[in-house]
Amino acid sequence: MCYKVVERYSVCKCLYFEHSIDPCQAYGQRGHTVQEKTVLVGYACDRHSRSSGGPRRSDSGYSSEKGSCR
Ligand SMILES: [Zn+2]
Ligand SMILES: [Zn+2]
Structure with missing residues (x-):
């Protein structure tokens, strides 16, 4: 065949x-x-590998406003 x-x-x-x-x-x-x-x-193409994970969302690592001594 x-x-x-x-x-x-x-x-x-x-x-x-x-x-x-x-x-x-x-x-x-x-x-x-x-x-x-x-x-x-074993990988995605150039077009689909760039948008991996969907839209970006800011990680909650910068929320250090509370608990600050003034
Ligand atoms: Zn054949
Ligand atoms: Zn693709």
């Missing part, structure tokens, strides 16, 4: 790289299908 390797990002499933079809002897025959072989790469 022919197969085509498609590499995708494992986080967002975007297309990373699509290889050319590796044909067998039955390639082009009627009813013959090309098996798609998905290989995941």
